[in-house]
Amino acid sequence: xxxxxxxxxxxxxxxxxxxxxxxxxxxxxxxxxxxxxxxxxxxxxxxxxxxxxxxxxxxxxxxxxxxxxxxxxxxxxxxxxxxxxxxxxxxxxxxxxxxxxxxxxxxxxxxxxxxxxxxxxxxxxxxxxxxxxxxxxxxxxxxxxxxxxxxxxxxxxxxxxxxxxxxxxxxxxxxxxxxxxxxxxxxxxxxxxxxxx
Amino acid sequence: xxxxxxxxxxxxxxxxxxxxxxxxxxxxxxxxxxxxxxxxxxxxxxxxxxxxxxxxxxxxxxxxxxxxxxxxxxxxxxxxxxxxxxxxxxxxxxxxxxxxxxxxxxxxxxxxxxxxxxxxxxxxxxxxxxxxxxxxxxxxxxxxxxxxxxxxxxxxxxxxxxxxxxxxxxxxxxxxxxxxxxxxxxxxxxxxxxxxx
Numbered sequence: 059x060x061x062x063x064x065x066x067x068x069x070x071x072x073x074x075x076x077x078x079x080x081x082x083x084x085x086x087x088x089x090x091x092x093x094x095x096x097x098x099x100x101x102x103x104x105x106x107x108x109x110x111x112x113x114x115x116x117x118x119x120x121x122x123x124x125x126x127x128x129x130x131x132x133x134x135x136x137x138x139x140x141x142x143x144x145x146x147x148x149x150x151x152x153x154x155x156x157x158x159x160x161x162x163x164x165x166x167x168x169x170x171x172x173x174x175x176x177x178x179x180x181x182x183x184x185x186x187x188x189x190x191x192x193x194x195x196x197x198x199x200x201x202x203x204x205x206x207x208x209x210x211x212x213x214x215x216x217x218x219x220x221x222x223x224x225x226x227x228x229x230x231x232x233x234x235x236x237x238x239x240x241x242x243x244x245x246x247x248x249x250x251x252x253x254x255x
Numbered sequence: 256x257x258x259x260x261x262x263x264x265x266x267x268x269x270x271x272x273x274x275x276x277x278x279x280x281x282x283x284x285x286x287x288x289x290x291x292x293x294x295x296x297x298x299x300x301x302x303x304x305x306x307x308x309x310x311x312x313x314x315x316x317x318x319x320x321x322x323x324x325x326x327x328x329x330x331x332x333x334x335x336x337x338x339x340x341x342x343x344x345x346x347x348x349x350x351x352x353x354x355x356x357x358x359x360x361x362x363x364x365x366x367x368x369x370x371x372x373x374x375x376x377x378x379x380x381x382x383x384x385x386x387x388x389x390x391x392x393x394x395x396x397x398x399x400x401x402x403x404x405x406x407x408x409x410x411x412x413x414x415x416x417x418x419x420x421x422x423x424x425x426x427x428x429x430x431x432x433x434x435x436x437x438x439x440x441x442x443x444x445x446x447x448x449x450x451x452x
Contacts, residue, residue: 089371091288162375169362169422173370174286178359178428190426214435215416222419225366229387231375238411245446246439 074112076102081123086164090120090174117181120171124185127167134166134220135189138196145200146247152197152220153240155233163235165228166221193217206250219243271309273299278320283361287317287371317368317379324364325386331363331417332386335393342397343444349394349417350437352430360432362425363418390414403447413440 071079080101084093095116099109113119127133137143137151164170168186175182194217201209201216223239226232268276277298281290292313296306310316324330334340334348361367365383372379391414398406398413420436423429 087373089288089373091286091371162373164373165366165370166422169426170370172426173362173367174288176284176286176359176361176425183426186426187428190423211435211438215439218416218419218423218436218439219412220419221422222415222417225363225418225422226387226415228373229366229369229380229384231384238408239415241408242412242415242439242443246442249442249446 073102073104073108077104077109077112077119078123078126081119082126085120085123090171095119117175120175120182121185124167124171124182124189128189133168133189134224135193135196138193138200145203149197149200149216149247150240150243152216153223153236153243155227155236163227163231163233166224169221169225170228190217190221201247201250204247204251206247207253208250212246212250215246216243219246270299270301270305274301274306274309274316275320275323278316279323282317282320287368292316314372314378317372318382321364321368321379321382321386330365330386331421332390332393335390335397342400346394346397346413346444347437347440349413350420350433350440352424352433360424360428360430363421366418366422367425387414387418398444398447401444401448403444404450405447409443409447412443416440416443 077098080103081093081098084098084101095109096106098119099106102109113122128135131137134152137154138148140148140151143151168189172183172186175186177183178187194213197213197216198210201212206212219239219242220236223236227235274295277300278290278295281294281298292306293303295316296303299306310319325332328334331349334351335345337345337348340348365386369380369383372383374380375384391410394410394413395407398409403409416436416439417433420433424432
């Protein structure tokens with residue numbers, strides 16, 4: 059599946075795409091475990107046979123949904139790879155509010171999925187963990203490029219701020235909550251650059 | 256219900272306490288929405304009639320569970336009220352790893368509950384929001400007492416770090432993950448105190 063990054067009309071697409079679109083909408087509005095496979099099939103709409111032909115288990119569907127979010131450029135991680143932006147700007151974009159969206163403010167989809175699949179050995183939790191480790195590797199590359207002192211430790215601090223901001227924005231239902239974390243990130247970056255290089 | 260803060264044998268307690276103990280164990284190990292009322296009743300063990308006599312809805316049970324966690328002193332928020340500790344120490348305790356526990360590393364129970372009840376108007380999400388607002392008020396009192404510049408903004412940054420650290424510790428299954436955020440908190444506190452007062 060290719061993701062264009064543009065909002066396209068979901069109707070008329072293939073079954074797999076309609077299933078993922080329905081899952082994305084239901085997971086966001088009511089949570090993953092509160093969403094049954096039957097409801098996803100009804101909403102897509104596809105038969106249950108078709109749903110299970112594409113996704114053998116709920117876990118398979120959740121992981122495909124998370125991969126789709128990553129590919130669509132709608133995750134915190136995706137801005138880190140934007141070569142058109144300077145390294146510092148890419149880091150600070152982690153704290154921007156997400157694009158206009160009808161529903162309530164959402165947190166990081168990987169953390170949210172890990173919450174609903176608490177067993178660290180489950181496939182969904184493991185996938186979420188890989189994404190968060192990828193995120194800190196990308197930020198470490200940027201803090202290294204910037205010439206920051208202790209770039210790996212700084213990267214952990216920056217992604218902790220970004221993830222905390224996303225979670226608090228969700229809990230508080232305040233889309234612009236990231237501004238507090240952004241100001242902290244600026245202080246930490248300046249501190250790590252003072253006297254460095 | 257009184258919470259002693261000590262681990263006591265749950266057997267032999269009243270029905271309400273056994274229900275809450277069963278709910279706490281099941282919610283932590285498998286998530287809230289993955290836990291049915293029937294399973295809570297079986298695990299307590301109590302009849303379904305008794306369960307519903309104590310908690311009319313799942314939402315009521317979840318909120319009672321969250322209140323119980325707060326009362327037991329096992330939340331981030333509870334350390335902030337410890338008058339035996341100096342203000343700066345109380346803030347930094349937000350980043351300590353939780354006590355030894357058999358299961359996987361858990362995140363903030365209020366954020367986790369809000370993830371599973373995404374509707375910001377739901378009773379559970381609203382309760383979680385109140386707890387996170389209480390947390391930032393408590394930290395603001397401490398940053399004010401310390402004489403920090405812009406104590407309210409600094410408090411938002413510190414709780415964002417604490418919540419992010421709790422979430423990442425959970426996703427990564429690393430109980431000591433908070434050390435990164437603690438180092439960042441020290442930098443932010445020092446920065447807000449430099450030249451202040």
